Amino acid sequence: MSNIEILLDSFSDRELAYFYKYRSKQYTKETSKEIENIIFNKRGLSIKKIEKLTKEKISKYGKCPRCASNKNFDYAVEYYPDNIKKLSRYDLKDFSNEIIKKKQKECIICGNIIESPKENQLIKGILTWLNFKCVM
Protein backbone atom coordinates (compact mmCIF):
# COMPACT_ATOMS: atom_id res chain seq x y z
CA MET A 1 0.00 0.00 0.00
CA SER A 2 1.20 3.52 -0.78
CA ASN A 3 1.49 6.16 1.92
CA ILE A 4 -1.59 7.99 0.67
CA GLU A 5 -3.57 4.74 0.71
CA ILE A 6 -2.52 4.05 4.30
CA LEU A 7 -3.48 7.59 5.29
CA LEU A 8 -6.89 7.55 3.59
CA ASP A 9 -7.62 4.10 4.99
CA SER A 10 -7.70 5.60 8.48
CA PHE A 11 -10.34 8.19 7.48
CA SER A 12 -14.09 7.85 7.98
CA ASP A 13 -16.35 8.54 4.98
CA ARG A 14 -17.05 12.04 6.29
CA GLU A 15 -13.34 12.75 6.75
CA LEU A 16 -12.70 11.45 3.27
CA ALA A 17 -15.39 13.77 1.88
CA TYR A 18 -13.80 16.81 3.54
CA PHE A 19 -10.35 15.67 2.50
CA TYR A 20 -11.52 15.47 -1.11
CA LYS A 21 -13.15 18.89 -0.93
CA TYR A 22 -10.28 20.81 0.69
CA ARG A 23 -7.05 18.84 0.36
CA SER A 24 -6.94 16.55 -2.63
CA LYS A 25 -6.19 19.34 -5.11
CA GLN A 26 -3.02 20.21 -3.20
CA TYR A 27 -1.34 17.00 -4.33
CA THR A 28 0.51 16.27 -7.55
CA LYS A 29 -1.54 15.17 -10.55
CA GLU A 30 -0.48 11.57 -10.07
CA THR A 31 -1.34 11.45 -6.37
CA SER A 32 -4.64 13.30 -7.01
CA LYS A 33 -5.55 10.51 -9.43
CA GLU A 34 -4.71 7.90 -6.80
CA ILE A 35 -6.79 9.78 -4.23
CA GLU A 36 -9.78 9.91 -6.58
CA ASN A 37 -9.40 6.21 -7.33
CA ILE A 38 -9.44 5.38 -3.60
CA ILE A 39 -12.38 7.68 -2.83
CA PHE A 40 -14.61 6.84 -5.78
CA ASN A 41 -13.69 3.22 -6.57
CA LYS A 42 -12.30 1.64 -3.41
CA ARG A 43 -14.54 3.47 -0.92
CA GLY A 44 -17.49 3.92 -3.26
CA LEU A 45 -18.22 7.57 -2.52
CA SER A 46 -19.80 9.80 -5.16
CA ILE A 47 -19.72 13.58 -5.64
CA LYS A 48 -23.34 13.66 -4.45
CA LYS A 49 -22.48 11.69 -1.28
CA ILE A 50 -19.47 13.95 -0.67
CA GLU A 51 -21.66 17.04 -0.91
CA LYS A 52 -24.19 15.50 1.47
CA LEU A 53 -21.52 14.50 3.99
CA THR A 54 -19.91 17.94 3.98
CA LYS A 55 -23.25 19.67 4.54
CA GLU A 56 -24.49 17.54 7.44
CA LYS A 57 -24.64 19.36 10.74
CA ILE A 58 -22.69 17.52 13.44
CA SER A 59 -21.20 18.40 16.79
CA LYS A 60 -17.84 20.07 16.36
CA TYR A 61 -17.17 20.65 20.02
CA GLY A 62 -13.49 20.21 20.75
CA LYS A 63 -12.83 19.22 17.16
CA CYS A 64 -12.01 20.96 13.89
CA PRO A 65 -14.61 23.74 13.50
CA ARG A 66 -14.86 23.07 9.75
CA CYS A 67 -14.97 19.27 9.38
CA ALA A 68 -15.43 18.02 12.98
CA SER A 69 -12.45 15.68 12.78
CA ASN A 70 -10.07 15.23 15.68
CA LYS A 71 -7.17 14.29 13.41
CA ASN A 72 -4.70 17.14 13.59
CA PHE A 73 -1.02 17.83 13.93
CA ASP A 74 1.01 20.69 15.24
CA TYR A 75 4.23 22.33 14.28
CA ALA A 76 6.24 25.40 15.21
CA VAL A 77 5.75 28.59 13.23
CA GLU A 78 7.67 31.82 13.36
CA TYR A 79 5.74 34.31 15.38
CA TYR A 80 5.74 38.06 15.08
CA PRO A 81 3.66 40.09 17.50
CA ASP A 82 0.89 42.20 15.94
CA ASN A 83 1.38 45.89 16.01
CA ILE A 84 -2.31 46.45 16.69
CA LYS A 85 -2.34 45.16 20.23
CA LYS A 86 -1.99 47.53 23.09
CA LEU A 87 1.47 48.07 24.51
CA SER A 88 0.42 46.59 27.82
CA ARG A 89 -0.39 43.29 26.14
CA TYR A 90 3.12 42.69 24.78
CA ASP A 91 5.37 40.25 26.53
CA LEU A 92 8.92 41.35 27.17
CA LYS A 93 10.13 38.58 24.84
CA ASP A 94 8.12 40.15 21.99
CA PHE A 95 10.76 42.87 21.81
CA SER A 96 13.76 40.59 21.49
CA ASN A 97 15.48 40.05 18.16
CA GLU A 98 15.29 36.29 18.46
CA ILE A 99 12.91 34.48 16.17
CA ILE A 100 10.09 33.29 18.37
CA LYS A 101 8.47 30.01 17.43
CA LYS A 102 5.00 29.15 18.60
CA LYS A 103 2.72 26.20 18.11
CA GLN A 104 0.25 26.08 15.24
CA LYS A 105 -2.33 23.29 15.00
CA GLU A 106 -3.66 22.19 11.63
CA CYS A 107 -6.40 19.76 10.64
CA ILE A 108 -5.07 16.79 8.67
CA ILE A 109 -8.40 16.30 6.96
CA CYS A 110 -9.32 19.75 5.66
CA GLY A 111 -6.20 21.84 6.27
CA ASN A 112 -8.03 24.26 8.52
CA ILE A 113 -5.74 26.09 10.98
CA ILE A 114 -7.36 25.17 14.29
CA GLU A 115 -5.01 27.02 16.57
CA SER A 116 -2.49 29.66 15.65
CA PRO A 117 -0.49 32.04 17.83
CA LYS A 118 -2.18 35.01 16.12
CA GLU A 119 -5.70 33.73 16.72
CA ASN A 120 -4.87 33.08 20.34
CA GLN A 121 -4.04 36.72 20.74
CA LEU A 122 -7.24 37.77 19.05
CA ILE A 123 -9.33 35.51 21.29
CA LYS A 124 -7.43 36.72 24.34
CA GLY A 125 -8.14 40.29 23.27
CA ILE A 126 -11.84 39.57 22.83
CA LEU A 127 -12.06 37.82 26.18
CA THR A 128 -10.30 40.72 27.87
CA TRP A 129 -12.70 43.12 26.20
CA LEU A 130 -15.76 41.05 27.20
CA ASN A 131 -14.50 40.83 30.76
CA PHE A 132 -14.04 44.57 30.79
CA LYS A 133 -17.60 45.08 29.51
CA CYS A 134 -19.01 42.74 32.17
CA VAL A 135 -17.34 44.65 34.95
CA MET A 136 -18.87 47.97 33.82
Ligand SMILES: [Zn+2]
Ligand atom coordinates in the same frame (compact mmCIF):
# COMPACT_ATOMS: atom_id res chain seq x y z
ZN1 LIG B 1 -10.88 19.95 9.51
